[in-house]
Amino acid sequence: MTHALLKGALPIYARMLAESCGVQVEFGHAIPKTDGITIFLPDLPVDDPTSKALAFGMIMHEAGHVTETAFSAWPNNPVVADMANRLEDIRMEGCQIRKYPGGRQRLSMMVDGLVSTGYFGSPAGEMTPNEAMAAFVLYRLRANVLGQQAVAQYADIAEEQCRKLLPESAVTRLDVLMNEVTSCRNTADVVTLATEIVKMLEEEQKKAEEEQDPSNQPQQGQPEPQDPSGSANGCTGNQQGDPSQQNPSNQPQQDQPGNQDQSGSAAGNATGQQDDPSKHNDPMQQQGAGAGSGTPDPTKKADNLKNILSGQDNKGMVDVGDLLKEALGQIGKERRYESIRFPKSVKATKGYGDASEMLARVSAETRALRRRLSNELEAVAQSHRRIGRTGTRLATNRLYRLETMNPRVFERVEQGIAVNTAVTILIDASGSMSSRIALAVDAALGLYAALDKLYGVSAAVATFPAYVDGREGVKVLADFNDTLRTHADCFTGVSAAGGTPLAEAMLWAGSNLVPRKEERKILFICTDGEPNNGEGVKQMKQMLEEEGVEIMCLGIGHDAHDYFPDSRTIHSIAAMPHAVFQMMQRKLLRHAA
Numbered sequence: 001m002t003h004a005l006l007k008g009a010l011p012i013y014a015r016m017l018a019e020s021c022g023v024q025v026e027f028g029h030a031i032p033k034t035d036g037i038t039i040f041l042p043d044l045p046v047d048d049p050t051s052k053a054l055a056f057g058m059i060m061h062e063a064g065h066v067t068e069t070a071f072s073a074w075p076n077n078p079v080v081a082d083m084a085n086r087l088e089d090i091r092m093e094g095c096q097i098r099k100y101p102g103g104r105q106r107l108s109m110m111v112d113g114l115v116s117t118g119y120f121g122s123p124a125g126e127m128t129p130n131e132a133m134a135a136f137v138l139y140r141l142r143a144n145v146l147g148q149q150a151v152a153q154y155a156d157i158a159e160e161q162c163r164k165l166l167p168e169s170a171v172t173r174l175d176v177l178m179n180e181v182t183s184c185r186n187t188a189d190v191v192t193l194a195t196e197i198v199k200m201l202e203e204e205q206k207k208a209e210e211e212q213d214p215s216n217q218p219q220q221g222q223p224e225p226q227d228p229s230g231s232a233n234g235c236t237g238n239q240q241g242d243p244s245q246q247n248p249s250n251q252p253q254q255d256q257p258g259n260q261d262q263s264g265s266a267a268g269n270a271t272g273q274q275d276d277p278s279k280h281n282d283p284m285q286q287q288g289a290g291a292g293s294g295t296p297d298p299t300k301k302a303d304n305l306k307n308i309l310s311g312q313d314n315k316g317m318v319d320v321g322d323l324l325k326e327a328l329g330q331i332g333k334e335r336r337y338e339s340i341r342f343p344k345s346v347k348a349t350k351g352y353g354d355a356s357e358m359l360a361r362v363s364a365e366t367r368a369l370r371r372r373l374s375n376e377l378e379a380v381a382q383s384h385r386r387i388g389r390t391g392t393r394l395a396t397n398r399l400y401r402l403e404t405m406n407p408r409v410f411e412r413v414e415q416g417i418a419v420n421t422a423v424t425i426l427i428d429a430s431g432s433m434s435s436r437i438a439l440a441v442d443a444a445l446g447l448y449a450a451l452d453k454l455y456g457v458s459a460a461v462a463t464f465p466a467y468v469d470g471r472e473g474v475k476v477l478a479d480f481n482d483t484l485r486t487h488a489d490c491f492t493g494v495s496a497a498g499g500t501p502l503a504e505a506m507l508w509a510g511s512n513l514v515p516r517k518e519e520r521k522i523l524f525i526c527t528d529g530e531p532n533n534g535e536g537v538k539q540m541k542q543m544l545e546e547e548g549v550e551i552m553c554l555g556i557g558h559d560a561h562d563y564f565p566d567s568r569t570i571h572s573i574a575a576m577p578h579a580v581f582q583m584m585q586r587k588l589l590r591h592a593a
Helices: 010-020 049-068 078-099 103-116 129-144 149-165 168-183 187-212 248-259 283-287 298-310 320-334 355-381 396-404 437-452 484-491 502-513 534-546 573-588
Strands: 024-027 038-041 345-347 384-388 410-414 421-428 457-468 471-478 520-527 549-556 567-570
Touching: 010 024, 010 049, 010 502, 038 049, 049 078, 049 103, 049 320, 078 103, 078 129, 078 168, 078 187, 103 149, 103 320, 129 149, 129 168, 129 298, 149 168, 168 187, 187 298, 345 457, 355 437, 355 484, 355 573, 421 437, 421 502, 437 457, 437 484, 437 520, 437 549, 437 573, 457 502, 471 484, 471 502, 502 520, 502 534, 502 549, 534 549, 549 573, 567 573
Parallel strands: 024 038, 345 471, 421 457, 421 520, 520 549, 549 567
Antiparallel strands: 384 410, 457 471
16 A cells, blocks of 8 residues: 555554544544544554554544534434435445545545455354345445445445345335435435335345235334245345235334344444344244355245334445444553654743843854854845846847847846744753753743744744653644744743654654645754664654655754754854854755855
């Protein structure tokens, strides 16, 4: 499943996708779930294609229900509700495909992931009639309507199972009716279509019973199996007349038992393959039906329909959303300690020290850095007039050159390059930084103050680790929309303690930088270069650079070249402006050449 839509760190693109779909996503939850606003996911491997396919698919699927499904229109009849649930998934995902670029590919890869993990499987083997019918609807519509070809073969198998277990004409009519979901405009239309399908199944049940023995009464409880000599194929459309017209008022009686077992719900049915068919008391379930059980006679097919409509056979396919939650939950359990966990963040409050004293301490360095960067930026932003050999506009004050056979008389104006850059500054506040934390904070504050008033540059600052909800996270000292004037106090009182989850902090920073509208994104790290997970840091560095994030590091009293080749080391705040300018000049102005 190598596809362009699966490149990049999972948490970064999961958050971007969720935001574009109008929902939120949080990681670090053992059990995947959603509350209609936020989708809660476990910690997942950041670069595993199957995890990405399932996570992105769950976000699009659940967001589709949030924005497209009107649960107020949901039917009370559990049989109609189960059928509506299958159809609504198709209609809703179709809306997502039309709404979002890449939606079709993401949802198709979701189905690929469910197939590869075994949560979508072949409907061959032991199945109840309702399971076979649910599989037929699910797989056929996904293959034909949504173009999810990974289940096309399963749809053929499910249809074959249905024709063995249900009247031939019922399956044919179901195939026609369920494809009308493409004309449904909203959830109410889906419920109407589901109701029509259930009524059709009721008609087919009556036909099947009457074909066994035309003298049977519609209200008869159990069909007599003594005379199975009726048409072997049920209602094929060759019957003379319509026996159901003899008593048009008998239809509602078939729906009365519908509430006997309501283990299904608007969100989906009870479990499918995991259930034990022996739990059903009806002896008909003994023939229940795998491909090798033989073709039931018309009496059995009529009974199969009756059990579906009465609710006795309520074992439909599991809801797709539930399958995704189960699959992602299992991946989270199996690979929990292999993943770079996405950290939560908390906004810092004012510190305990004097911000004015800190600003005064770094003011000289701040002014020096700001002046050098500002001068360079101003020069690059200016337009330049060039005289060349080709062009569409003559430089009238250079026409004299023609007399000397000099063709450089064409004028071209080169527009200045806008410095459109987002910068995130990460401060390592781990225990190993205890003797250097003041220098790290001063360097970060000086850099932030220098960038604060540069036109075209947005900056944010955060420290790590910070304990949020019992786990290592990130504390935001200043966000992109904040200013030095209002958030300088947040830089006071920063202390060093705990481990060095640098890879996790980089993942958090990337999730905030990558979606930014600025053309260039820079991650600036102040650290002693001793992370908990060195391989994780290298992995995150590569992934972020592939997303266009440029990474620089200021080694605080320690060389960090092992992880960040583009780094400088300082031992005092006085060395900060020159060290930072050497790196920032090239990054901010890299298009100026």
